[in-house]
Amino acid sequence: MMRRVALSLILSTCLGGTAVAQLVPPLNSKPQAYAKPTRVPAARDIPFRGTVQLTVDASDVTRGIFRVRERVPVTAAGDLVLLYPKWVPGGHSPRGDIKNVTGIRVSAGGKPLRWMRDPLDVFAFHVDVPKGVSAVDVEFQYVSATAENMGRTVMTPDMSSIQWLSLSMYPAGYYVRQIPVQASVIVPTGWKVATALRPKAQSGGRFDYPVTSYEILMDSPLIAGANYRQIQLSPDVFLDVIGDTRAELAATPEQIAAHKRLVEQAVKTFGAQHYDHYDFLLTISNNLGGNGLEHHRSSEDGVRRGYFIDWENKLRDRNLLPHEYSHSWDGKYRRPADLWTPDYNTVPMEGSLLWVYEGQTQFWGYVLGARSGMLSKQDTLDAIAATAATYSTGTPGRTWRPLVDTTNDPTAAGRAPQPWRGWQRSEDYYSEGQLIWIDVDRIIRTQSGGKRSIDDFARAFYGMRDRDYGELTYTFDDVVATLNQVQPYDWRSYLQHRVYDVTPAAPLEGINQGGYTLVYTSEPTKWIKSAEKAGKNSDLTYSGGLVVGMDGKVSSVLWDSAAFNAGITVGTQIAAINGRDFDSDALKDAIKAAAGNGPAPELLVHDGDVYRTVKLDWHGGLRYPRLQKVGTAPGTLDALLAPR
Template sequence: MKSLSMRQRGTWLSQVLCTQLAAAPLALSLLWGLAPSTALAHSSASPTSANEAAEAPVSWPGPMTLSVDATDLDRRVVKVQQTLPVATPGRTLALRYARYLPGGHGPYGDVTRLAGLVVRAQGERLSWRRESADPFTFLVDVPAHAHQLELSFQYLAPVRGSHERASVTRQMLGIEWETVLLYPAGPAAHAISVKPRLRLPSQWQQVSALRGAQGAVVQPAADGWVEFGTVSVETLIDSPLFAGRHLRQVPLDPPGAAHPVTLTLVGDEAATLEASPAQLDAHRALVAQADKLFGGARHFRQYDLMLALSDEFGGIGLEHHESSENGLKPDYFKDWDKAIRGRELLPHEYVHAWNGKYRRPADLATPDYQVPMGNSLLWVYEGLTEYWGRVLAVRSGLSTPEQTRDRLANVVADIAARAGRTWRPLQDTVNDPAIGPGPTREWDTWQRNADYYDEAQLVWLDVDLALRQLSRDQRSLDDFARAFFGGATRGRRPDGSPGPVTYTEDDLVAALNAVQPHDWRRFLRERMDRVGDSVPGLANSGWRLTWATEESSFEGNERGWEGESGNERAQNLAYSLGLRVIGDGSLTQVYWNSPAFEAGLTSGMTLLAVNDRAYKPERLEAAVRANTGGEAPLRLLVKDGDLYRTVTIDWRGGLRYPRLERADGMPDRLGKIWKPR
């Protein structure tokens, strides 16, 4: 599971770097000098024991059944009944709860939300024990006479105030099947079959890539049960479900399309799902533009863009082969012309149907959900998807060229200001999902965090621009997309679902060379392995980064939606003082080596006064503006716990916000990249 791809973190640049940025490529080496470090080693060892592997059957004898009752909206408790045939009676059976989750790239399964587990065989209750070395594995000694086990347990979905993503509300719910399933150890997930059914509250509808026994879309019967056809465990976990009282489906293809794509909206209220014809046409254009990018190849039977619009249902963006889970605020269709409001999310997740699900890095294609994933090519899986997601957003009209330029200006400036680039190479950030819950909130610009999204998208912009320059604008990354991710569909699973076709870095380099001969391995490795060097992305683009004293309308509108505290707008002084602050004066972020950092500030403090007057956002802004070229530092009164103190910030460069401006004498290659096909 990933955070929303439109991360918008304010950043800061030194006054020397700012002068250079207006006239030359970004040079991170102009930041404060810091010693480089070697990359961390990557491990992909499997936790599966030798004995377990030796005794594991290749497939499982017959399908499991899975019954999930999701009608308890009061307590958010999902009830599970499961049966599974036994391969070898009289032996110990290992049952597993998914730990390594596809799309999350790390051990993000939460077995603590499984409760009430009872195992029976022919009415006899059996004891179970947890594997001491793997708490996600439950061991059951199966009697010699037992040929089937019956399991019951509950999934305790997060409730209000739990500080975890809500998946069940009064109006809608999301079922990720790995949270309500135990599966036998041994066979690969695609070799274990299961027949699922789900009970929904009265009058609710559902959407999922799952179909009925005859391949048709199914909806709840009078008793609320939805009966799906038999699929593999792999297909089940790759086919989450959204359901709700208010659900609207919008076909994005003409009638009769062979592999149709549908936009399904679920909302807190019916009015949330209302959209203008022009807004829906932009989503249809997304599908059409993706067809053009990938040469018309659709490696799925059908595809559901599932979009929840809610203040209570948790935000999400998670890819699957034949659907995607997307959760945004209910104002998605509101003020369409003023802000993007998350409209780059659907393109990103849709691109994953090709990049990540159909073509997958070889070390990410694991047989089950206990084997650790190898993330060495996340900069392709996520970074290239981020790049194409934003390209398709502007080509389809989900965003405008002006908005996309402002977004790119923020990304370039943001990456340049991440001081952690002076010690930690981009390649090492692919280890973040395996390392743990992420960096400390206080200093993420120093530690880096999932930069295989934003910085890697700039690497791929560099690749696209280089392809265009080397070929004299005859070839581009679009040609690579058609060759590498298009073509005939392969990789079908036994249950008929699509499976992945894997690749390595060697395959990637060979495909780029087939488009345009060049030393692509060196090109990519220079950008992935070096530290403290120039930021990729704008060379040969026809644009350069510059600075303005006023926010762009894009930045103001977007920050109103993506503030750190709910919908609260954060005051962004990242490129001047080096901090962000919300309305009550709370410092939400201080940037490493920035003027605020040098003054001893950190996030968690509260700003009380500016130059001896009570803090207000407009007062702080006015003080920074008035001190441009001034003679005295700013004085800030801050509260740190029960300690009050006055600090001075020696910044006299005024307010600074990033912009892109045309570079004289160069072709506008960004405009060509973003032009609809």
Template sequence: MPFRALSLLVALAAPLLAMPPIRYTVRFPAPQTQTFEVEAVFPVAGMDEATLMMAVWTPGSYLLREYSGKIERMGGPSGEPVEKVAKNRWRVVTKGADEIRIVYRLYAREMSVRTNWVEKDFAILIGAGTFLTLVDPATGRPAETEHRVQLEPPSNWPRSASGMRSGEAAHSFIAQDFDELVDSPILVGDLAVYPYQVDGKPHELVNLGEGGVFDGARAAADSETLTRAQVAFWGAAPYPRYSMLNAITESGGGLEHKNSALLMSRRFATSTRKDYVRWLKLFSHEFFHAWNGKRLRPAELGPFDYEHENYTTGLWVVEGLTSYYESVLLARASLIDEATLLEQLSEDIENLQGTPGRDVDTTAAASFDAWVKLYRRDEGSPNRSVSYYVKGAVVGMLLDAEIRSATNGKRSLDDVLRAAFTRYAGETGYTSDEFRSLISEIAGVDLAPWLERALDQPGELDYSVFLTWFGLRFTPPKPEGDEPAAWIGAKTAVREGRLFVTEVRRGTPAFDAGLNVDDEILAIDGFRVAPSALDDRLSRYRPGATLEVLISRREKLETLAIPATAKPRESWKLEVDPAAPEMTKARRAAWLQ
């Protein structure tokens, strides 16, 4: 076809393909009732009927949350009915109109980084749980068009913030498509904003609820330092702007987004060194996702299907490696020292080694099963599963040492991530085979067998190369006293003045003897046990004793014979090995540069 004719066809088709933006007005007529209203205008020219949908989950949080259940009412502006055709879909007859207007009210009282919260002083809005969108009849997916948001907050909510581009009017935002809208939480209220520039890009730490207690200035200064360290790690900032939204709500958690992240923090998070390091780790983790997870991602995680599970075995990369680097990059930014870094890494190792599920679950399977395991934990979860966050972080630290050892310190896991970003960031992502092959390519040796053991098989990991390369050891356990206490391995809690079992891990005497969660412990060897005195009573026995434990199980009395043992004395705390060769000092220094 001649170029001129092709150009004419494209020019004629362009107006047909261009769709006007979807427009939302968000109002808070009675925020004290923890509700808010959305008025949405959808362009429907040429459609006999329109289908609207709401996401059922939020990317980064792998659980179907069924947000549509929070809708209290929906209809046209004058109460015209809307037909519900599925749990999260509605159908509207357009009657030849160019646009339709829908109004709905939402209940907002779940304080988390993936759900809405509204009260008299502020609002935290999550895109997936707030905004309906128009379904493209040709693709069955959200329509490819701009989504514009106009907030109408109460007068005592002076500021709003989001990772979206700001519109011309106050409290307005523009998302280029539904993906960006879902990916952009919004804070509205009395916000403290701390702007800074890194790599020529505008950044801001936005604090909601400082209350004169949270040290925003200190947090902002260290946020800038950490931002510079992470941008230096990757080589460039990949976003046009970045907002770290920090909701100080006495809650916890974080969720990554392309141009922002939402943190939930405690009021006194800056008051002690331990709490502040925990907050800095959260910032570091979610910010690292701007590269690893949001732009460099498994192929299965995009384009998102917002109505069903999106399965992948790659969350050990997205979350596990991010969990490893959250602390490493704090050390490289000089925000923590080497000893603190080792403490942080030790916590992950101890967590993993204390989880019996490591012998039955694999790292890859834990990722695939996130939808039914990680976000649906119960008292038996430690016995049948591992966390891809925790085991992924430990795999990351061991893999880093394997690569450094194989290349005599010339390459590291840093090089794998940077090469992966160059090669795979963008629309397609990477497959599991591609990422594993890249690891071997960077290492210069075939690490496929190592990766298979670490990712595809349950069981113990080998710490030897990591310890040897960096000159570390596990702190030797303290010697047992002359009178070691008996140990049965059950966790308990006092409820309403009664002593109940809350967790029994596989491999403990209590597990093998059949002590169950929710059993009430009444007596040992015929003598009543006060609810707060179990540890004291066990200290009266020595390992090897068999305890006759009287329990109440659903109000029926039973006696269990539990052979007590000594508490395991394994130590998983990392420390510098005083006998390590002098060269390991330089290796640790290179690790933290």
């Protein structure tokens, strides 16, 4: 036996050697890898000597060009490394907008200095500092998007979104909280500026801010514009609004009251405030790019026109402020330990706990929205129904990909367009995370006999050290320990299964055992109608498996649906339905007529200049998700959404 084993080993070795020799011809050159040294110093928790001076001229609103000047103190000759922020807080990814940085010039005492971009890290710039130099001057332009295909528009003739993170560099080798910086901004004369920073001086369009840390500065963006209104929501919280027109600032007393209740309900829920003051930086514009980005003492909240003056039809926009405000506690103050970094370049972010950072914030955004009246209870239930449908019927990718793997999407996918969203999955830690936390609340309420809820977790996890707006990090173990402190349960196994395992069934227990059930009806909810109006499309995801624009272009196809099986893809153009020109109502009528044993709709479609006729073999009629009450007694979901 041993002899046969030895012989087989000899033969396999010989055959393996022969195979390698055949793969690499003997006359071919064979280079070897060499070590590539790290040229960027690691961040150290020591004070930076001196104060960086930063001036951003944001007055060129016609061309959208920001002009930046910096003076960086130096204490020795040699290699100075300047870093342009790469890992963006709140973006959870290396998406610093380095491509728009141009016109770099470095000098000292008026004399040009040589600089070189690091070939291994394009966000790092090496400057050869001569002896006797005490400060280096840096100039560059940030050329912002002037067309939709270039990215988010951040400057228009009426307003600007000014993010220091895109408009500065900082010296490598230090924790960013240890780098003092004095910043100034220049905007068109007559414009107003809103930010969590408070200016120490103003002259015309120039605003000078006190010395602060580079970390706090980066966390304190500005909005500026001609049409401005500030609304005080509490002694410490302000709603700063800039609109395309004065008319967009016309908030009614009832709308202002809802925003005030949002602040009241959040403070009641979390128990502490992690800011000295807080500013909602709300832009209402069809020209400036929309966004939602959290900060400790402010949030960037960009919506399209109509936020106040078309309030009833802006349901999704009305969820933005509750979400971003919740981040002041969840994500900014309490930060996952693997996501926190000492600077914005040398230590990569890891997102393994984004189902807490974003998932629980998504949860609190809707809960606080309902409790405050920013959204009605019914609109909130309709929104939860849409989410429940998405992660049950609409996400077949859950049969192969665990939720935790989607926490890699900010880096792996970067929110690029997807051909098969439901199969590929994309950042599902947001809304599937929301469903998990709805169920966590149900479990706490049920296990405690109604004595405790997730509000107790909120106060225990977020409600310490009032007015501390540093970062208190946590791990998976800390989440489990706090849940067990609130209500003993096998939380570790529960969360590991929901987050780390492949789970073909969506986490709907918080709904199905919380007093409601997910059903489908032939009429869309107000929530879905609002989304269709905003998107200028018809959502037929559960009525054949597609979303189609008013122009007939398909924007989404559900994997293994009737549309999928007909060969329809994202980008397919539907030209005709049953021999007639495309019309969204006609498509819905054809789907209704096909219900049961009716004839399948016949679609003339084309991709490019290739036309074909297909049948949408769907006979289930029109189906839209909603939550249906079970019984008459209040359930745990009702209790969760009730005001405090």
